[in-house]
Amino acid sequence: MRWNKLGRVFVAAGHAPWAHTHAYVPTPLLLPDGNIRVYVALLDRDRVGRVGHVDVRGDDPRRVLAVSREPVLDVGEPGTFDDNGATPTSVVEYGGKKYLYYVGWQLGVRVKYYLFTGMAVSEDGGDTFTRLKRTPVLERSDGELFVRTAAHVRCDEGRWRMWYVGGSAWVDVNGRSQPSYSVRYLESPDGLTWPAEGRVCLSFDAGQEFGLGRPYVTGQGGRYRMWYSIRSADKGYRLGYAESPDGIEWVRRDDRVGIDVSAAGWDSQMICFGAVLRSAGGTFLFYNGNNYGETGFGVAVLE
Secondary structure, three states: OOEEEEEEEEOOOOOEOOEOEEEEEEEEEEOOOOOEEEEEEEEOOOOOEEEEEEEEOOOOOOOEEEEOOOOOEOOOOOOOOOOOOEEEEEEEEEOOEEEEEEEEEEEOOOOOEEEEEEEEEEOOOOOOOEEOOOOOOEOOEOOEOOEEEEEEEEEEOOEEEEEEEEEEEEEEEOOEEEEEEEEEEEEEOOOOOOOOOOEEEEOOOOOOEEEEEEEEEEEEOOEEEEEEEEEEOOOEEEEEEEEEOOOOOOEEOHHHOOOOOOOOOOOOOOOEEEEEEEEOOEEEEEEEOHHHHOOOEEEEEEO
């Protein structure tokens, strides 16, 4: 495949105190009118993220229609798993409601932070979300101590399926401590209750790589595709691609991902956190660029 970059779409520029910078981990949702709502984390001056949205044209997602003036989901109460940030990763429409899976950020002492998965629900079409509970739906477990996060969730004919990243190690990368994690798989009867440990379905290569993050899965019926972020010591973040007959057993096809960093500009050093959505205008890939979304998110179209 080959993606044609259309350019940067949006970066926060202080339109509100909670939206001082970034537009982190774009999570698109097709709206009833054919346009696209992209949920992102917008960061305040202390680099604490809250979930907002950017609405764009479905036939030309470079054209911004609206930006949320208030967070659709704020941080959690002091001491909870998401008291230092909330980052969207997946929205599931089910039973007339919208369910948001998000990363909860909590700072640590001996390690920098912990990342676990929360869940919130919207009954107003995705304009606001309310937590279903104040604790994670993916909580710390013996096999996944520090990271159970970046969940992509689907409900396929009543079968709730999740691809996420999990890990129990921090490693030294170029003199900095970083979490190490792989892509894992879970199933749930209701989307809220999940097993304590997932099955590893995609692992990073030994050597320069130390993590595979933010999986995003499309397809069904014998052919599934996954886009994910490859984290390595020599290149930083790049996008990867894998294929599967069942969504469980995956084969990496990174040479077919069809997109890389630009020669210069907002995505010249890093490209990551991709999410794919088809609308009337084509099949679009939303993604972050340099410095983990500090330069905003952009879009590419599948040729």
